[in-house]
Every structure is written in structure tokens, then in C-alpha cells.
Amino acid sequence: MIAEQPARLDPVTLEVLRNAFPAIADEMSVDLQRTSYNMMIYEIRDYCCALLDTEGRLISQNIGGVSHFVADLGVVIKDGIQRYGRDGFAPGDVILMNHQRVAGQHLNNVCIYTPFFVDGVLTAFAIVRAHWGDVGGMSTGFGAQNVADPWMEGLQFNQIKIYERGVPDEKVLAIICDNIRYPDAAMGDMRSQIAACKLAERRLEELYTRYGRDTISRSIETIFDETERKCRLVVGEIPDGVYEAESYMDHDGFDRTSTVPLRVIVTVSGTDMTIDLTKSSLERKGGMNARTLAAPYIAYKGITGPLEPVNEGSFRALKVEIQEGNMLMARFPAPMAGWSRALPTMVDTIVKALAPAMPERTPAAHLGTLGGGVAFFGRDPETGTAFVLQTIEGGGWGARPNADGPSASVSVCQGDVRNTPIETIELKSPVRVDRRSLRDGSGGAGKYRGGLGMVTQFTNLLEGSWSLSNNGRRKLPPWGVFGGGSGEASLNRTRRSKDEPFANEDPHRTNFPAGSSVVVETAGGGGWGNPLDRDPASVRNDVLDEFITIDAARDEYGVILKADKTLDDAATAALRAQRRQP
Numbered sequence: 194m195i196a197e198q199p200a201r202l203d204p205v206t207l208e209v210l211r212n213a214f215p216a217i218a219d220e221m222s223v224d225l226q227r228t229s230y231n232m233m234i235y236e237i238r239d240y241c242c243a244l245l246d247t248e249g250r251l252i253s254q255n256i257g258g259v260s261h262f263v264a265d266l267g268v269v270i271k272d273g274i275q276r277y278g279r280d281g282f283a284p285g286d287v288i289l290m291n292h293q294r295v296a297g298q299h300l301n302n303v304c305i306y307t308p309f310f311v312d313g314v315l316t317a318f319a320i321v322r323a324h325w326g327d328v329g330g331m332s333t334g335f336g337a338q339n340v341a342d343p344w345m346e347g348l349q350f351n352q353i354k355i356y357e358r359g360v361p362d363e364k365v366l367a368i369i370c371d372n373i374r375y376p377d378a379a380m381g382d383m384r385s386q387i388a389a390c391k392l393a394e395r396r397l398e399e400l401y402t403r404y405g406r407d408t409i410s411r412s413i414e415t416i417f418d419e420t421e422r423k424c425r426l427v428v429g430e431i432p433d434g435v436y437e438a439e440s441y442m443d444h445d446g447f448d449r450t451s452t453v454p455l456r457v458i459v460t461v462s463g464t465d466m467t468i469d470l471t472k473s474s475l476e477r478k479g480g481m482n483a484r485t486l487a488a489p490y491i492a493y494k495g496i497t498g499p500l501e502p503v504n505e506g507s508f509r510a511l512k513v514e515i516q517e518g519n520m521l522m523a524r525f526p527a528p529m530a531g532w533s534r535a536l537p538t539m540v541d542t543i544v545k546a547l548a549p550a551m552p553e554r555t556p557a558a559h560l561g562t563l564g565g566g567v568a569f570f571g572r573d574p575e576t577g578t579a580f581v582l583q584t585i586e587g588g589g590w591g592a593r594p595n596a597d598g599p600s601a602s603v604s605v606c607q608g609d610v611r612n613t614p615i616e617t618i619e620l621k622s623p624v625r626v627d628r629r630s631l632r633d634g635s636g637g638a639g640k641y642r643g644g645l646g647m648v649t650q651f652t653n654l655l656e657g658s659w660s661l662s663n664n665g666r667r668k669l670p671p672w673g674v675f676g677g678g679s680g681e682a683s684l685n686r687t688r689r690s691k692d693e694p695f696a697n698e699d700p701h702r703t704n705f706p707a708g709s710s711v712v713v714e715t716a717g718g719g720g721w722g723n724p725l726d727r728d729p730a731s732v733r734n735d736v737l738d739e740f741i742t743i744d745a746a747r748d749e750y751g752v753i754l755k756a757d758k759t760l761d762d763a764a765t766a767a768l769r770a771q772r773r774q775p
Contacts, residue, residue, distance in 0.1 A: 210412040214253035215502045217396045218242045221389040222255040230381030233324040236613045240323035245270050250505040257609030261487040262322050276352045282308040285359030292351040294525035297484025298532045300328045300347040305386035309394050311401050319393035321386040327374045334568020334583045338480050338531035339446045346530045420506030424497040425464035435460050438546035442665035445479030459546045469514040480530035482523035488539035489513045534665045537604040557591030557719030558671035562664030565713035571657030582622035584613035588715035589644030598644030598718035623655040638749040639677030639720020640727050646715035661685040663699040677720025684714040724750045725769050
């Protein structure tokens with residue numbers, strides 16, 4: 194007897210569901226942002242919201258969600274199922290997880306997830322990973338990068354059910370509150386994460402009630418298959434070959450005499466791509482380790498479908514080779530507080546490797562770090578109220594084959610993360626923002642100029658502790674491609690009174706008296722192509738916009754401007770001809 198074939202999937206229904214799943218994640222995002230207590234969530238947007246199936250496969254993630262979280266959601270779900278079993282979840286359960294043995298990130302990135310059931314059968318999970326401002330230990334803001342182990346960093350939540358069948362575990366919640374510095378904010382953020390997950394459950398219930406389990410299951414598999422096929426079509430246009438590149442990071446905070454190598458081998462064969470990271474550094478003593486496939490995932494997604502919604506099919510055609518004990522696949526308890534330091538540079542390095550194969554699509558290197566991470570925290574002596582400021586100052590992106598690089602943008606790993614507005618900084622913390630501007634001259638020279646970094650100056654009005662990040666790209670600034678120049682490396686400066694000069698310093702939980710000032714200068718992007726090929730009118734506009742100086746126009750681009758800043762065409766042509774001579 195011939196088995197009955199399932200009815201053909203209606204293309205209209207497929208398109209409705211294709212858009213419904215990302216819409217649910219986006220609605221989760223709006224709910225979270227509107228109700229959270231912590232500026233890292235409601236202003237900076239350091240979070241992601243997602244739906245996953247019971248195999249840990251990604252169904253959808255909110256548009257603009259932090260991209261370097263995408264590789265580390267499914268592993269959390271798989272580990273939870275291994276811990277509790279498929280029958281170990283019930284409606285109303287809420288699970289808390291940030292443990293580095295699986296999650297592989299700094300402990301501030303806290304996952305809250307809930308199970309979803311259809312007719313009593315476990316069917317999916319809603320999850321929110323968001324940056325808490327403090328989880329105890331040395332974790333305040335971004336201040337734990339130099340710790341030697343995760344216990345120094347903060348509290349480790351290892352698949353803890355904080356709600357069981359809708360009933361909160363008050364003892365567990367009390368322990369958390371007693372061991373972090375900002376319990377009101379943390380509990381508020383936790384409730385916001387739970388609310389976003391519960392919203393997702395309601396929306397999924399509506400979809401399953403309307404379309405049924407079979408239609409939705411087949412739609413998800415079709416979406417995965419079609420996404421994979423689209424990615425393969427893009428990879429198939431890249432010439433077959435083995436492509437290699439390397440870069441390096443500054444020291445890990447312990448061994449200050451050596452740099453940290455990042456090496457990649459990309460193999461393209463037909464529509465298959467393999468990214469080999471096995472030649473990169475092994476685990477480090479310092480906290481720049483991670484346990485994540487985020488860097489190759491982000492690079493592959495950027496190459497194959499940067500504007501398409503992300504799901505499990507986005508990565509099915511990618512093979513990543515990496516060994517246990519690699520700094521990007523570190524083994525617990527290797528310190529991971531600075532887990533994201535290497536990821537943006539590794540993405541740039543993968544793109545650099547593929548530059549000979551796709552020069553028409555390859556940008557120069559961008560700031561290569563998460564930007565200027567800033568934290569200031571303390572306690573108001575008059576009110577006794579604890580305060581914390583956090584922001585991430587963007588930098589320059591690399592120039593592209595047909596345009597200058599964007600300025601003042603966060604890294605390729607951060608989705609829609611942005612800096613904290615000046616109004617919020619000054620309203621919520623005892624800090625004055627003296628300056629926030631583009632960093633003149635920081636973009637690498639080229640036919641197309643690298644994007645500019647930022648300069649931000651803060652003055653603290655009360656005594657407190659500053660932490661300013663050096664994410665490890667001082668010795669290797671963002672590189673140019675195809676003859677383009679490098680961008681300027683990042684720089685932090687401090688002074689403890691207005692009567693003294695600024696000094697270069699990367700403070701880490703360092704106490705400063707009231708009236709001190711700090712300056713964060715983020716890196717510029719690399720240039721694309723020979724600077725002598727840049728349109729002289731564009732060079733002149735850069736001078737008029739104060740992006741570069743008249744001297745830089747002459748020295749880097751071979752463009753001569755007269756005293757009134759008009760072009761001297763004859764002198765420019767002569768100087769460029771002279772410089773082009775071998």
C-alpha cells in the first residue's frame with residue numbers, strides 16, 4: 194500500500210510563517226527594551242531574542258540582535274535538555290544560564306529561556322540573552338577582563354530553574370540578590386527577559402492554533418533548506434581554492450611580552466566552505482578566551498546573506514574546524530571575561546583571507562574590537578545610592594570597493610548595539626560628557642577612505658571607579674587592502690584633575706577623585722585601494738569637513754590645496770605623477 198503523501202505546502206502560508214517567526218523575535222525585542230532597567234539593554238541594546246526548536250536549532254533571531262550571540266544559543270538549549278531531559282520541562286518553567294562551560298562568554302551575558310508546549314508536547318523554546326550590569330565579583334560593567342578564573346568574575350548560573358511550573362524559587366532569587374551590586378536592576382531585567390519569553394509563547398500558541406503542528410514543522414524545514422540553498426549559491430560563485438590569512442592581538446594581560454596569533458584557512462570547494470581556526474592561539478592565561486563559533490558564523494553570514502533573516506539554515510553549509518583548547522574553543526575554567534576581544538578581528542581576518550577571491554566585495558578591516566567600552570561606578574556619599582554608567586563608543590569601519598567606510602559604528606559582531614545617549618549618561622550617572630565627536634584623521638588613506646573613529650571625553654562629578662577597555666588592537670591597527678593605509682589604533686587617556694595633563698592609561702576598576710576626566714579615542718577603519726587614485730575633489734571635501742588636514746591631503750593623497758582650500762590641479766597632477774614612478 195502506497196503511503197499517503199502530505200499535502201503540498203501552500204506558498205502563501207509558507208511566506209506568512211517565514212515572516213512570522215522573525216516578527217515574534219522582533220516583538221520580544223521591543224518588549225524587552227521597553228521594560229528593562231539596565232541601560233546596557235534599553236539604550237545600548239546588548240541583547241538578542243530568539244526562538245529555537247527542541248534540537249537547539251535556531252528558528253529566528255530578532256533583526257539587529259547582537260550577532261555574536263547567534264552561535265551560542267543552541268548549545269544552551271541542548272545542554273538544558275541533556276540536564277533535565279525532554280520530560281524534565283513543564284509549562285511555567287524559567288531557566289537561568291550563563292555558565293562558561295557551555296555558554297563560553299563573559300558572565301554578564303545572562304540567558305533566560307522558557308519551554309513552549311503544544312498539546313502537552315515540548316515543541317520549542319523562547320530565549321533572551323542580555324547583558325546584566327553586574328553579576329557579582331569583578332563583573333561590574335566590562336570590568337572583569339583581567340581576572341584569572343570565572344569565580345573571580347562573578348556568579349555562575351548553571352541551568353537553574355528559577356521558576357518551576359510558574360512558581361518562583363525565592364531562595365535562589367534571594368541568593369542572587371544578596372551577591373550582586375544592583376539587585377533591583379538585575380531582577381528588573383530578569384522579569385523583562387521572562388516577559389519577552391512569555392510573549393513569544395503566546396504568539397507561538399496563536400500560530401500553532403491557526404496553522405497546526407504539521408504545517409509549521411514542514412515550513413520550518415523548508416525555510417532552513419531554502420536558506421541553505423541561497424548560501425550555497427553565493428559560495429558557488431567564489432573560485433575554488435585554499436585561502437589563508439593571519440593577524441594578531443595584543444598581549445593577554447599576563448604574558449605582556451608576546452602577541453596572540455589569529456590564523457585562518459578558508460577552503461572553498463563548489464558550494465562548500467570550510468573555515469579552519471586550528472592554527473590560532475591555544476588557551477591564554479588572561480581572560481580573552483571564549484567558547485564560541487561566532488566569528489566564522491558572522492563572517493559566513495556577512496558573505497552569503499547579510500540582509501536575510503538568520504536561522505539554522507544560514508550555517509548548515511559551513512564547516513568550522515577548531516580543536517578543544519583553542520582560545521576560541523577554550524575549556525572551562527579558562528577565564529573568559531574578555532571573551533569577545535578576538536571575535537571582530539577574527540571576522541576581519543577571515544574576510545582578508547578571501548580578498549584575492551572576491552576583491553569586488555572585500556572591505557578593509559574595521560575597528561576590530563567591540564569599540565570603546567566605558568564603565569564608571571560607585572556610590573553617592575550623600576544618598577547612599579549606587580550608580581553605574583556603561584556605554585560602548587563606536588569606531589571606523591573599513592573602506593569598501595566603491596565607498597568610504599562608515600564612521601562611529603560598533604563592530605561587525607554587535608548588531609544594533611549603539612552608544613548611550615549623552616542625555617541618559619548625564620541623567621542617570623554623576624558624569625558630564627565634555628565632548629563626543631569624530632576622531633579627525635583616524636581613517637586609513639585609500640582610493641576610498643576608512644571610516645573615522647570617535648573621541649569622547651567624560652568628567653566624573655563624584656568619586657568613583659573607571660574601567661576603559663583596551664580590546665587588544667593597539668599593535669595591529671585596522672589594516673587597509675589593495676594598497677590602502679591602516680586606520681589609527683585606539684587610545685585611552687586620563688587625568689585626575691584639570692590642572693594636570695592627560696596621560697595614556699587603560700584603567701581597570703581604578704578609583705578616581707571627583708573632577709577627574711577620561712578620554713576614549715576609538716580606532717579608524719582601513720583604506721581601500723591606492724590613495725593616489727582618490728578623487729581630488731573628495732580629498733578636498735575631507736579637508737573642508739575637517740576629517741583630514743591639508744598636510745595629510747598632500748602627504749597621504751598627493752593632493753595640493755591652495756591657501757583658500759581650492760584645488761591646485763596642476764600641482765596635484767605633478768605630485769601624483771612623481772609618486773607613481775617606480
